[in-house]
Amino acid sequence: MFLVSREEIAIDKNSVIPIYYQLFKLLEGQIRRGDLKPGESLPTENDIATCYEISRMTVRRAISELVAAGMVYAQQGKGTFVATPKLDNIVFELNDFNQEINQRGLNYKTTLLEAKIIRANEELKSKFQIQEENKRFLFFRTVLSAENERLSYEVKYTIYSKSKPILESELKDPSLPGLIAAHTEYVPVSSKKVLQVASCSQEEAAILGIPPYAPVFLIEQTIFDSDLKPVGWSKAVYRGDRYKLTSYDGWYKKD
């Protein structure tokens, strides 16, 4: 037992890189490389701890990262095992929708077509789950465009509080949660979004400059405050020929 660090030069306890992270990367590599195959068990936490002369808590920290990454699962009393990646889940993030355009440095801009105060109609009373008549709402219509091409069209509604005037500055960030925070007393804390495909209406086609009935993404969003009360609602139409969603699943490398 006097042999120290043979071919496996792995853990440097004096490195600025945390030990748990070094161990995480080491185990991750063994799994990716196939040294540890799906279904096989990892060494026990105690074995790893004594082997590398580190604390078991540190080993657990490393393993919990693997668990979070979905590469490994632990079973109390039995052991920790390499997972078999399930590739039947899809996770689309809407980052793609606007951040892609945003981050790729295109000179995109948001244009305010209309902003006004309206009275509640039946549809709004239903969306916001209110009974009162004559309740007032803020109504926005905006268009997102890039490189002189219109990409999406959105209508937004939020409850109107006359104490908070509409400021020009909001045109910089016309996000629905931002508008709610600025114009109402409500604090937006959660949202529900529904994505569908549709054929665009003639009005939408005219606004976006695409043929009528062209396929589009349609995203309806409802914003809720902490009491689960609806405090904002929007409907956005995205050109089907300019947007797509990409999803990566499994043990893709993120180095």
Add this chain to the structure above:
Amino acid sequence: MFLVSREEIAIDKNSVIPIYYQLFKLLEGQIRRGDLKPGESLPTENDIATCYEISRMTVRRAISELVAAGMVYAQQGKGTFVATPKLDNIVFELNDFNQEINQRGLNYKTTLLEAKIIRANEELKSKFQIQEENKRFLFFRTVLSAENERLSYEVKYTIYSKSKPILESELKDPSLPGLIAAHTEYVPVSSKKVLQVASCSQEEAAILGIPPYAPVFLIEQTIFDSDLKPVGWSKAVYRGDRYKLTSYDGWYKKD
């Protein structure tokens, strides 16, 4: 300092429920209730630890759960603060697409329209990044239907290994990763999916029983093995009037 547990009966150190989980729920409740508002700081880890007479490591475990939930963020040297929920991210999970139909107990079924061995054409050689001529592929065409209505149409390709015959049993699980695992030596470990909207072709319209050019979801999937080599490819068309994706964001309750 002899007062123990006044109105705040919070942590029961003898409970079967882990202390870190009790503390997590306690802090989560204070944030949801608004006792702690976005931007405000939590008590320091040491304060919480001494206040409830528990170890700081246990406090950190509770807080790390809050961080993972996106309700709180920590800044070294400064403190831990309640996050402002960003509601501009969307995470759509494809569970909706087939699991909804699956779980709601409809008598859905997958029908194999065709399965055959084909030679590589230019498109396949490109998708699979191979140069060889005459490489053979397995080709599947399937339809998913429920309640006697066809819902989606999918074509799948995977590299053919003659050593592994096509078994009837695979028709039960015709997922692309499953087919790859069954018919090839490759181990599928990651996948990329791209979701777009489109107008369906006349052929797809005929298969699905919808009007030509009706809007549809289109999902292209590529499966990779551990060397990032493409080992499977599929293209699925989902009826736009029967599918939608739903996303929840922010501090929705999951109790």
Add this chain to the structure above:
DNA sequence: CAGTGGTCTAGACCACCAT
């Protein structure tokens, strides 16, 4: 400088599983 969160230790007891 004092206070914060980030990492780490060397133990401990427990619930669970297999034998």
Add this chain to the structure above:
DNA sequence: TGGTGGTCTAGACCACTGG
């Protein structure tokens, strides 16, 4: 029963932040 992972402790040192 012995071995596994799950929880917890009471310290410790560090890096970073602010005054």
